[in-house]
Amino acid sequence: MQPADKAKTGGPQLILRSVGKVFGNDVVALRDVDMTINQGDFLSLLGPSGCGKSTALRLIAGLSSPTSGILDWRGPVMGKADIGFVFQEPTLMPWASVFDNVWLPLRLQGVSRADAKPQVEEVLSQVNLTGFENAVPRELSGGMKMRVSIARGLVTRPRVLLMDEPFAALDEITRFQLNSDLLTLWERERFTVIFVTHSVFESVFLSNRIVVMAAHPGRVFGEMDVDAPYPRDETFRTSEDYAHLTRKASSLLRSAMGIEGEGGDDHVLH
Amino acid sequence: MSSTEMQGHEAVMIDAEEMRRARQRKMEKTGKWLLPILIMCVAIFMWDRICVWNEIPRYILPRPGEVLATLIEDRGLLFSSLVNTLKITFLSLALAVAGGVGLSVLFTQSKWVEMSFFPFAVVLQVTPIVAIFPLINIYVDNQTTKLLLCAWIVAFFPILSNTTLGLNSVDRNLLDLFKLNGASRWQTLWHLRLPASMPYFLGGLKIAGGLALIGAVVAEFVAGASGLSSGLASRIIEAGYRLNAPRLFAALILISFTGILIFLVLSFISNRILRRWHESALTQER
Numbered sequence: 001m002q003p004a005d006k007a008k009t010g011g012p013q014l015i016l017r018s019v020g021k022v023f024g025n026d027v028v029a030l031r032d033v034d035m036t037i038n039q040g041d042f043l044s045l046l047g048p049s050g051c052g053k054s055t056a057l058r059l060i061a062g063l064s065s066p067t068s069g070i071l072d073w074r075g076p077v078m079g080k081a082d083i084g085f086v087f088q089e090p091t092l093m094p095w096a097s098v099f100d101n102v103w104l105p106l107r108l109q110g111v112s113r114a115d116a117k118p119q120v121e122e123v124l125s126q127v128n129l130t131g132f133e134n135a136v137p138r139e140l141s142g143g144m145k146m147r148v149s150i151a152r153g154l155v156t157r158p159r160v161l162l163m164d165e166p167f168a169a170l171d172e173i174t175r176f177q178l179n180s181d182l183l184t185l186w187e188r189e190r191f192t193v194i195f196v197t198h199s200v201f202e203s204v205f206l207s208n209r210i211v212v213m214a215a216h217p218g219r220v221f222g223e224m225d226v227d228a229p230y231p232r233d234e235t236f237r238t239s240e241d242y243a244h245l246t247r248k249a250s251s252l253l254r255s256a257m258g259i260e261g262e263g264g265d266d267h268v269l270h
Numbered sequence: 271m272s273s274t275e276m277q278g279h280e281a282v283m284i285d286a287e288e289m290r291r292a293r294q295r296k297m298e299k300t301g302k303w304l305l306p307i308l309i310m311c312v313a314i315f316m317w318d319r320i321c322v323w324n325e326i327p328r329y330i331l332p333r334p335g336e337v338l339a340t341l342i343e344d345r346g347l348l349f350s351s352l353v354n355t356l357k358i359t360f361l362s363l364a365l366a367v368a369g370g371v372g373l374s375v376l377f378t379q380s381k382w383v384e385m386s387f388f389p390f391a392v393v394l395q396v397t398p399i400v401a402i403f404p405l406i407n408i409y410v411d412n413q414t415t416k417l418l419l420c421a422w423i424v425a426f427f428p429i430l431s432n433t434t435l436g437l438n439s440v441d442r443n444l445l446d447l448f449k450l451n452g453a454s455r456w457q458t459l460w461h462l463r464l465p466a467s468m469p470y471f472l473g474g475l476k477i478a479g480g481l482a483l484i485g486a487v488v489a490e491f492v493a494g495a496s497g498l499s500s501g502l503a504s505r506i507i508e509a510g511y512r513l514n515a516p517r518l519f520a521a522l523i524l525i526s527f528t529g530i531l532i533f534l535v536l537s538f539i540s541n542r543i544l545r546r547w548h549e550s551a552l553t554q555e556r
Contacts, residue, residue, distance in 0.1 A: 058446075061450055062450070063446050063449060063450060080450065080451055080452040081451075083450065085446070085447065085450050087443045087446075087447075089443065091441060091443040091444055091447065093444065093461075093462070093465065093466075094547040094548070095465045095466075095468065095546075095547045095548075096465075104447075104451070104461070105447075105451045107461070108448065108451040108452065108453045108457055108461070109451070109452075136546050136547050137547070138546075138547060
C-alpha cells in the first residue's frame with residue numbers, strides 16, 4: 001500500500017470512551033461505544049435502523065448528553081461554530097431566502113448581513129448555488145434544498161461536519177451528484193465528516209473509514225478502512241476495488257444484523 | 271393562465287377530456303362571482319315583490335328601495351355611528367393582537383405559565399359576554415373602556431390559542447439547529463418561533479377581526495348606549511323603538527358590509543404576507 005493511496009488524516013480529534021445512552025423509557029440506545037475519529041476523517045456510521053447511529057451523532061453534536069462514558073475532544077477547544085450539522089431533511093426556514101437560511105448560523109453569532117455576505121456567497125458557490133440567493137426553499141428542488149442545508153452547515157467553517165442520512169430522501173441521480181460534490185468539497189477543505197447512513201454503497205464511495213453498528217442495544221460491531229485513493233469519481237463506482245469493498249462492508253453489516261453471509265472473515269471485530 | 275399554457279393550446283392537439291376540463295374550469299371561475307351576485311339580486315327582487323304582493327306596511331318590512339333611500343338620506347347619522355363602531359372594533363382588535371400575541375409568547379417561554387394561565391383564558395372565552403357585561407358595567411365607568419374591554423374579551427382568544435399553537439409548531443430539527451448554534455431564547459423566538467407561527471396567527475386574526483366587530487356591537491347593545499357618540503347598535507335599538515324599520519335595515523346592512531370588508535382586508539393582508547412560502551397562500555398548481 002503506497003502512502004499516497006491513503007486519505008491523509010491527522011491524529012485523533014475525538015475519542016468516545018465506553019459511551020452509553022439510556023433514554024427515559026429505559027431503552028438502551030447505545031452501550032459501551034468506543035470509537036476514535038481522526039482529524040480529517042470521512043467516517044461513516046453504517047447500520048440498520050435502531051442501532052443508535054443518529055443518537056451517537058446527537059451526542060457528538062452536544063444536542064444530548066451521554067448517560068455513561070466520555071467524549072474526549074482533542075486539540076483546540078470546540079466552539080459552537082466548530083460543528084456543522086446537516087439533517088436528513090433539508091430543515092430550512094420556509095419563510096427565509098436561501099441567503100438568509102445560510103446566513104443563520106453566523107447571524108446567531110451576531111454577524112451582520114453585510115459582514116456575512118462574502119462568506120455566505122463563497123459557500124453558496126461551493127455548493128453550486130450562486131444566483132439562487134433570493135429564492136425561497138419551496139422554489140427549489142429537493143437536491144438544491146439539500147445543497148442549501150449543506151452550505152448552512154459549512155458557512156461557519158466548522159472543523160467537524162455531522163451529517164445524519166442527508167441524502168436518504170433524494171433520488172439516485174441527485175444523490176450521486178451530491179456525493180461527488182460533497183467529496184470534492186471535503187478533499188479541498190479537509191474538515192472532519194461523520195456521516196450517518198444505512199447505504200453500504202454510499203458509505204464505501206464516500207468514506208475512508210466505516211464503523212458498522214448493530215442494534216438492540218446500539219453498539220459498535222466492527223470497523224473497516226476503505227483503502228481506495230481519492231479523488232474518487234464516477235469511474236470508482238464501477239471499479240473492481242469498489243465491488244470488493246462493498247462486498248466486504250456488506251458482509252460486515254450482515255454479520256452485525258445477525259445474518260450469516262459470505263466473506264465474513266476479513267473484518268476487524270471489536 | 272400563463273402564456274406558455276396558451277401557446278401550448280395552439281401548438282398541441284388537446285383531447286376532448288382536457289377540453290371539457292378547461293371549459294369547466296373557466297365556467298367555475300366566472301360562476302364563483304356571478305352566482306352569488308345573481309342569487310342576491312333575485313332575493314332582493316323577491317323581497318320587494320313580497321312586500322308589494324302582501325301589502326306589508328313599511329314599519330314591518332320596508333321595500334329594498336326604501337332601505338337604500340334611508341341609507342342615503344340618513345348617511346350623516348349612520349356613517350358617524352359606523353365610525354364609532356369601527357373605532358371600538360379596530361382598537362379592540364389591536365389590543366387583542368397585543369394581548370393575544372403577548373400572552374402566547376409568555377406561554378411558550380414556560381410550560382408552567384401556560385399550564386397555570388391557559389384555563390383562565392378558556393374560562394374568559396366560554397362565558398357569554400352578555401353575562402359578564404353587567405359586572406363590567408359596575409366596575410368600569412368610562413363608556414369607551416367598557417365597550418373596548420367587552421370586544422377585547424371576545425376577540426383575543428382566537429389570536430391567543432392560534433398563536434400559541436403556532437409558536438409550538440416549530441420543526442424540531444430547526445430547534446436543534448438553533449440550540450447547536452448557541453441561540454438565545456430571544457433569538458429563537460425572534461428568528462424561528464415568531465415567523466413559524468405567522469400562518470397560525472394570521473388565521474386567528476381573520477377570526478378575531480369578525481369577532482371584534484361582533485363584540486363591539488354586542489357590547490353596545492347591552493350597554494344601551496345612546497347619544498351622539500354612540501355606534502350602529504344604538505341606531506338599531508333606537509330605530510326599533512321608533513318602528514323605523516328602514517333605518518334599522520340600513521344599519522344592519524352597514525354592519526354586515528363592514529364585517530365582510532374586515533374579512534376581505536384581513537384575508538388580503540394574510541395572503542400578501544404568506545404568498546411566497548406558505549401552502550395556504552399558494553396558487554393551486556395541478
